[in-house]
Amino acid sequence: MIRYGQQDINQADIDAVVKVLTSVNLTQGPNIPAFEQKVAALSGARYAVAVNSATSALHIACLALELGPGDILWTVPNTFVASSNCALYCGAKVDFVDIDPLTYNMSVSALEAKLVKAEADGQLPKIVVPVHLSGQPCDLAGIHALSQIYGFKIIEDASHAIGGSYKGEPIGNSRYSDITVFSFHPVKIITTAEGGMALTNDDLLAQRLGLFRSHGITRDDALMTKPMDGPWYYQQVELGYNYRMTDIQAALGVSQLDRLEAFIKRRHEIADRYGELLADLPLTLPFQHPDGYSAFHLYVVRLQLDKIHNSHREVFELLRAKDIMVNLHYIPVHTQPFYQRMGFAEGDYPEAEQYYSEAISIPMHPTLSDAEQDYVVAALREALTA
Ligand SMILES: *Cc1c(COP(=O)(O)O)cnc(C)c1O
Numbered sequence: 001m002i003r004y005g006q007q008d009i010n011q012a013d014i015d016a017v018v019k020v021l022t023s024v025n026l027t028q029g030p031n032i033p034a035f036e037q038k039v040a041a042l043s044g045a046r047y048a049v050a051v052n053s054a055t056s057a058l059h060i061a062c063l064a065l066e067l068g069p070g071d072i073l074w075t076v077p078n079t080f081v082a083s084s085n086c087a088l089y090c091g092a093k094v095d096f097v098d099i100d101p102l103t104y105n106m107s108v109s110a111l112e113a114k115l116v117k118a119e120a121d122g123q124l125p126k127i128v129v130p131v132h133l134s135g136q137p138c139d140l141a142g143i144h145a146l147s148q149i150y151g152f153k154i155i156e157d158a159s160h161a162i163g164g165s166y167k168g169e170p171i172g173n174s175r176y177s178d179i180t181v182f183s184f185h186p187v188k189i190i191t192t193a194e195g196g197m198a199l200t201n202d203d204l205l206a207q208r209l210g211l212f213r214s215h216g217i218t219r220d221d222a223l224m225t226k227p228m229d230g231p232w233y234y235q236q237v238e239l240g241y242n243y244r245m246t247d248i249q250a251a252l253g254v255s256q257l258d259r260l261e262a263f264i265k266r267r268h269e270i271a272d273r274y275g276e277l278l279a280d281l282p283l284t285l286p287f288q289h290p291d292g293y294s295a296f297h298l299y300v301v302r303l304q305l306d307k308i309h310n311s312h313r314e315v316f317e318l319l320r321a322k323d324i325m326v327n328l329h330y331i332p333v334h335t336q337p338f339y340q341r342m343g344f345a346e347g348d349y350p351e352a353e354q355y356y357s358e359a360i361s362i363p364m365h366p367t368l369s370d371a372e373q374d375y376v377v378a379a380l381r382e383a384l385t386a
Pocket of ligand 1: 055182184194
């Protein structure tokens with residue numbers, strides 16, 4: 001079976017995990033700050049807060065930015081549901097901005113048009129969450145410029161994008177955003193089994209992210225609102241959660257980071273090879289904007305259905321029948337039953353829906369061999385020309 005994405009675990013990763021298992025701290029040990037510092041250093045953000053998933057990171061990012069009832073968060077429809085659910089966890093409302101048909105990322109012109117209308121209606125968003133789909137950076141400068149005019153905060157959902165860069169600087173440095181979020185789920189670029197991280201350059205936001213990660217509890221004198229009772233003392237100053245990462249996971253993260261560059265390089269080799277091998281087929285291959293260097297979490301092809309006899313679903317099923325576990329990223333969030341109960345409807349975001357009707361994520365991960373890639377290409381060729 002060839003999966004669309006999967007982890008690459010080596011002996012060093014295994015040794016790092018085993019070492020923690022026989023140590024004193026299975027959680028909240030030295031690997032957490034080590035992992036945080038390493039990610040902060042490579043991405044150029046001042047602070048990094050490790051948590052148990054990107055979903056949790058998105059939630060505490062919204063809490064740190066004080067999203068609550070009466071507020072609105074905007075994201076794109078073609079993302080994982082976590083990008084928008086985080087607003088609902090906070091009692092806020094969600095709305096969507098359609099995508100750019102070339103990059104499949106948030107369209108800055110659609111964002112601007114929607115902001116103009118929202119301002120007139122008194123419905124401006126408090127937070128906008130652009131998603132670096134498949135690892136390709138969004139037009140961060142364009143979104144940031146609009147945030148200066150309309151006063152919204154930005155959380156980058158960079159779940160696909162660790163190791164990528166934008167205008168020559170690493171994704172995660174949060175130059176154009178308030179907070180950036182990474183995911184370390186096994187299909188993503190590096191893994192901690194489950195895990196995520198929130199990065200920021202802002203002292204106060206970093207402090208708040210730390211509080212919300214662990215019950216809203218602090219042992220820091222400076223954050224306490226009344227005097228300490230004694231050395232055992234802690235204070236709960238916010239309503240937080242238990243979103244902590246274990247030391248076992250952080251050790252795996254530290255070890256995986258050693259190969260981040262190699263992973264990205266291999267992903268680019270695979271992408272380049274797909275580019276050559278698929279060039280003559282009725283497919284739209286991933287457009288790469290010159291401002292960005294993608295982490296290539298996904299390799300998404302769009303079927304040119306007017307030139308293909310089989311339907312989108314038939315092509316997908318023909319590949320699955322050959323044990324090629326293709327996938328589709330993503331079902332537009334606004335078409336999910338839960339979201340339709342809030343009033344969203346098919347037809348609301350035509351570009352995201354058009355994309356959904358044509359897209360397939362074909363295998364892309366560092367352990368994919370050339371022979372496996374050839375097998376995928378042959379199967380795709382057959383499905384498209386049958
Ligand atoms: C994977 C993913 C998430 C959620 O990540 P978890 O670590 O599994 O919680 C959020 N947003 C996007 C775009 C993702 O791909």
